[in-house]
Amino acid sequence: MTEEKKQSEEFEPKIVAFLCNWCSYGGADLAGVSRLQYPPNIRVIRIPCTGRMSPKFILEAFRRGADGVWVSGCHPGDCHYIAGNLYARRKFTLLNNLLHSVGLEPGRLHFSWVSSAEGEKFATVAKTVIAAVKAAGPNSRFVKLRVEVA
Amino acid sequence: METRTEKIRETAKRLLSEGKVDLVIGYRAGTIPLRTAPYFARTVEEAENLIWNSHCRINLANFLPRRKDRVAVTAKGCDARNIVNHIIENQIRRDQVYIIGVPCEGMVELDLVLEKEGRPIQEVIESNGKLTLKGRDFSTSLDRAEVLRQNCLTCAHRNPTVYDELVVDQVAELEGVDRYVDLKELLAQSDAERYAYFQNLVKDCIRCYACRDACPLCYCHVCFVDETMPQWLGKSIDPPDVMTYHLLRAFHCTGRCTDCGACEAACPMNIKVRQFTRLLEKDVKELYGYEAGLSLEAKPPLTVYRPDDPQEFIK
Amino acid sequence: MAEMILKKSDLAEFVKSLLNDYQVLAPVKEDQKVNFAPVEDGEFLLDFQNTFSSPKHLFFPQSEKMFEFSTDRADEGACILKEAGKKTPPRVVFGIRPCDAKAFQVLDKIFRNDQYSDPYWFGKREATVLIGLGCNHPCPTCFCTSVNCGPFHEEGLDVLAVDLGDGLLLKPLTEKGLKVFKQAKGLKPADDQAGEKAAVLKSEAEKAITSKVFTDQIAQRAVMELFEAAHWERVHESCLNCGTCTYVCPTCHCFDIQDEVAGAVGDRVRNWDTCMSWLFTMHGSGHNPRPGRKERVRQRFMHKFKYIPLKRDGEIGCVGCGRCINLCPVNIDVRDVVRNMNA
Numbered sequence: 001m002t003e004e005k006k007q008s009e010e011f012e013p014k015i016v017a018f019l020c021n022w023c024s025y026g027g028a029d030l031a032g033v034s035r036l037q038y039p040p041n042i043r044v045i046r047i048p049c050t051g052r053m054s055p056k057f058i059l060e061a062f063r064r065g066a067d068g069v070w071v072s073g074c075h076p077g078d079c080h081y082i083a084g085n086l087y088a089r090r091k092f093t094l095l096n097n098l099l100h101s102v103g104l105e106p107g108r109l110h111f112s113w114v115s116s117a118e119g120e121k122f123a124t125v126a127k128t129v130i131a132a133v134k135a136a137g138p139n140s141r142f143v144k145l146r147v148e149v150a
Numbered sequence: 151m152e153t154r155t156e157k158i159r160e161t162a163k164r165l166l167s168e169g170k171v172d173l174v175i176g177y178r179a180g181t182i183p184l185r186t187a188p189y190f191a192r193t194v195e196e197a198e199n200l201i202w203n204s205h206c207r208i209n210l211a212n213f214l215p216r217r218k219d220r221v222a223v224t225a226k227g228c229d230a231r232n233i234v235n236h237i238i239e240n241q242i243r244r245d246q247v248y249i250i251g252v253p254c255e256g257m258v259e260l261d262l263v264l265e266k267e268g269r270p271i272q273e274v275i276e277s278n279g280k281l282t283l284k285g286r287d288f289s290t291s292l293d294r295a296e297v298l299r300q301n302c303l304t305c306a307h308r309n310p311t312v313y314d315e316l317v318v319d320q321v322a323e324l325e326g327v328d329r330y331v332d333l334k335e336l337l338a339q340s341d342a343e344r345y346a347y348f349q350n351l352v353k354d355c356i357r358c359y360a361c362r363d364a365c366p367l368c369y370c371h372v373c374f375v376d377e378t379m380p381q382w383l384g385k386s387i388d389p390p391d392v393m394t395y396h397l398l399r400a401f402h403c404t405g406r407c408t409d410c411g412a413c414e415a416a417c418p419m420n421i422k423v424r425q426f427t428r429l430l431e432k433d434v435k436e437l438y439g440y441e442a443g444l445s446l447e448a449k450p451p452l453t454v455y456r457p458d459d460p461q462e463f464i465k
Numbered sequence: 466m467a468e469m470i471l472k473k474s475d476l477a478e479f480v481k482s483l484l485n486d487y488q489v490l491a492p493v494k495e496d497q498k499v500n501f502a503p504v505e506d507g508e509f510l511l512d513f514q515n516t517f518s519s520p521k522h523l524f525f526p527q528s529e530k531m532f533e534f535s536t537d538r539a540d541e542g543a544c545i546l547k548e549a550g551k552k553t554p555p556r557v558v559f560g561i562r563p564c565d566a567k568a569f570q571v572l573d574k575i576f577r578n579d580q581y582s583d584p585y586w587f588g589k590r591e592a593t594v595l596i597g598l599g600c601n602h603p604c605p606t607c608f609c610t611s612v613n614c615g616p617f618h619e620e621g622l623d624v625l626a627v628d629l630g631d632g633l634l635l636k637p638l639t640e641k642g643l644k645v646f647k648q649a650k651g652l653k654p655a656d657d658q659a660g661e662k663a664a665v666l667k668s669e670a671e672k673a674i675t676s677k678v679f680t681d682q683i684a685q686r687a688v689m690e691l692f693e694a695a696h697w698e699r700v701h702e703s704c705l706n707c708g709t710c711t712y713v714c715p716t717c718h719c720f721d722i723q724d725e726v727a728g729a730v731g732d733r734v735r736n737w738d739t740c741m742s743w744l745f746t747m748h749g750s751g752h753n754p755r756p757g758r759k760e761r762v763r764q765r766f767m768h769k770f771k772y773i774p775l776k777r778d779g780e781i782g783c784v785g786c787g788r789c790i791n792l793c794p795v796n797i798d799v800r801d802v803v804r805n806m807n808a
Binding site: 144145146147149150 | 526527528529530550551725727730732734
C-alpha cells in the first residue's frame with residue numbers, strides 16, 4: 001500500500017489541454033481569476049476553435065510524452081464560429097473510438113464543453129481529468145522517446 | 151468472367167470509336183500468373199487487351215483525380231463507389247467519367263493461393279469457379295470460393311450503385327453478412343490485448359506507402375508523411391512512427407473508404423491494414439448511418455453534423 | 466583447397482561448430498515468408514525459392530543509427546556527434562542466392578569511391594562470411610543469366626554450396642571462406658562424382674531460365690536517345706510510385722539521413738529512401754527536377770540499366786532476382802520495360 005502510494009505521489013502527469021479561445025480558454029481564465037484551485041498538471045494550448053483540432057495534434061502530444069490530452073470547447077450551439085464544434089464533435093467521437101480501439105488506456109483522452117462563464121466547471125473537469133490521467137500512469141504506449149532502430 | 155471480358159471489350163471499343171471517351175481504363179492480363187495490371191486503352195485495337203478475371207484487385211478509381219480527359223473506367227461495386235466519392239470531392243467531374251459497371255462476385259486473395267500452393271506456379275487457368283494451378287511437375291485446382299478476399303466475403307455492394315452501363319446483369323447481394331464480427335471480438339478484449347494486437351499487426355511495415363499509393367482516397371498533393379514544418383512522424387521503421395502513420399492514414403479515409411482492399415492487395419508485406427479503416431467504417435455506419443459512395447447527392451459524414459450527434463463521452 | 470561435402474544429416478554439427486566464433490544466419494520461414502534469421506542447429510530451409518525481402522538489410526538495414534548527440538550545454542560532449550550503432554559480430558550467412566550475392570558486389574562499387582568508403586556498409590561486409598546456395602530450380606521470374614549473373618554464379622560469395630540431394634557440395638572461393646572450412650566440423654572431402662553432378666545441376670538450372678532480356682542495344686545507345694524514347698509515356702501510367710520495387714530490390718541503395726531529436730538528445734538516422742517518391746528530388750525552392758511519375762519511373766530503369774553500367778564499368782544495376790516482378794501491385798514487369806528500352 002505504501003509502495004503504491006509512494007509511486008502515485010511521485011508520478012505527476014503532464015497533460016496537454018487544447019482550449020478553444022472563445023469559451024474554454026475564457027472559462028479557464030475565469031477559474032483563475034476566481035482563485036479556484038486545481039492541480040497544476042495541465043499545459044494549455046489555445047486554439048481558435050475546437051474545429052481547428054486535428055488528430056495530428058492529439059497524436060503529436062502523446063508522442064512527445066504527454067500522459068494525457070484534454071480538448072475543450074464551446075457548447076454545441078454556442079460556437080463563436082457557429083458550427084466549428086459541431087464538426088469537431090464528429091471527429092472527436094471517431095478519433096476517441098479509434099485510439100481506444102488500438103489500445104489507448106481509458107482515462108488518457110478527454111473532451112469537454114466548457115463555456116467562458118463556467119469557471120467552476122473548468123476547475124471541476126480539470127480535477128477529474130488530472131485524477132484520471134494520474135490513475136492511468138505514465139504514457140508508455142503512444143510515446144516516442146528516442147528512435148529505436150538498429 | 152469470360153462474358154464480362156467480352157462485354158467490356160465491346161463497350162470499350164464502342165465508346166472509343168464513337169469518340170465518347172479519350173481513354174478506357176481497365177485491366178490487362180498480368181505478365182505472371184494470378185496478376186492483372188491496370189491498362190489504359192486509347193484505341194479500338196488496344197481495347198482488345200482488356201480483360202476481367204478474379205485478380206482485378208487494384209482500384210482503378212485511383213487513376214482518376216485531376217485528370218483533364220474524358221475516361222471510361224471498368225468498375226466493380228467498391229470501385230464505382232470510389233468514383234462517386236471522387237465526384238463528390240470534386241476530383242473529377244461527372245461528365246468526365248463513363249462508369250462501365252461490372253457486377254462482381256469477389257476477387258481472389260493472392261496470398262491465400264500462394265499459401266495453399268507453395269510451389270512456384272507457372273500457369274493458372276480460371277474456369278467455372280475453379281482455378282487450375284500448374285507448375286513444374288504438378289497441377290492442382292482450387293475453388294475460387296476457398297480463396298476469396300476477406301472484404302469480398304463480407305461485401306455490402308457487389309453491384310455498382312452509380313454507373314453509366316452494366317456489362318452483365320446485377321448479381322445477388324450477399325445476405326445476412328456481419329461485416330464486423332472479428333472487430334467486435336477484438337473490441338471486447340482489454341486495452342492491453344488490443345494494443346498488442348495492433349502493434350503486432352504492423353510490425354513488418356517497411357513504410358513503402360504502397361497502401362497509400364494504391365488507395366483512391368489518398369490524392370493529397372503533399373501527404374502528411376511528407377510535411378516538415380512540423381514533421382508529424384519520423385521516417386524510420388521505429389514502431390511509434392509506423393503506428394502513427396497507419397492511424398492517421400486510416401483517419402483521413404474516415405467516411406470515404408469503401409473497403410475495396412486495394413491497400414492490402416498492394417502491401418508487399420501482407421499486412422492487414424484494413425483493420426484500421428474498418429474500425430472507423432464501423433463507427434461511421436453505426437453512429438451516423440453512412441456508407442461511402444452510394445449516391446452523388448450524399449454528404450460525407452465529416453462534412454456535416456446533426457444537432458443530436460452522439461456525445462456521451464464529452465464532459 | 467579442395468571442395469568438401471557436407472551431408473544434410475551433419476548440418477547441425479556444422480552449424481554448432483561455428484557458433485563459438487560466428488553468429489550463424491540461415492533461411493527460415495516466419496509468417497509464411499522466408500527470411501534470414503539466427504539459427505543454432507540444422508533446422509533451416511534449403512528448399513526455398515528466395516527470401517521475401519532481399520538480404521541487403523544484412524549490410525544496409527532499413528533504419529540505422531549513425532550518430533548520437535546531446536545538445537545539453539551541461540554535457541561535456543555537447544553538440545559533438547558520437548558514433549552510434551552496434552559493431553557487427555562475425556557472422557556466417559548460409560543460403561544466399563547467387564543473384565543476391567552479385568548484388569552485394571554491385572553495391573560494393575557504389576558504397577566505395579576513390580575518396581570515401583562507407584564504413585556502415587563495409588563494417589558489416591567485412592564481418593560477414595557468405596555461403597551461397599546454387600539455385601537448382603530457378604523461379605519462373607528469374608532472369609539472372611541476362612544480367613551478368615547466373616544460378617550458380619560465384620561473384621560475391623565466400624563459399625558456394627550446391628544441393629546434391631543428400632548432401633551439399635561446398636566450394637571455397639575466398640580466404641574468408643577457407644577460414645570457415647578450417648574451423649567447421651562435419652565436412653568430408655568430395656569426390657569427382659560430386660563435382661560432375663554439380664556441373665550437371667548447374668547447366669540444367671541455366672537452361673531452366675527461360676526468361677531472357679537483352680541489354681546490348683542499351684549499352685550502345687546514347688543516354689538522350691534512351692531518355693527520350695516514346696515508350697516511357699505508357700510505362701508510367703499504371704505506376705503507383707509506391708516504392709515497393711525499390712525496397713525489395715537487392716541493388717537499390719538510396720537513403721535519406723535525418724536527425725531525430727527528443728528533448729536534449731538526438732540520433733542521426735539513415736533510412737531507406739525511394740526515387741519513386743516526389744519528395745526524393747524536391748528542392749527547397751519548390752522546383753522538382755522529376756516532377757511527375759513519368760520522370761521518376763524512367764529514372765529508375767535508366768539508372769539500373771544505363772547510368773550504373775556507364776559509371777561502374779559495365780556493371781548492370783539489376784541481378785534478375787525477380788522480386789519486383791512478383792511484388793509490384795500493378796504488375797509493371799522490368800523484363801518488358803528493358804525489352805522496350807533495347808528495342
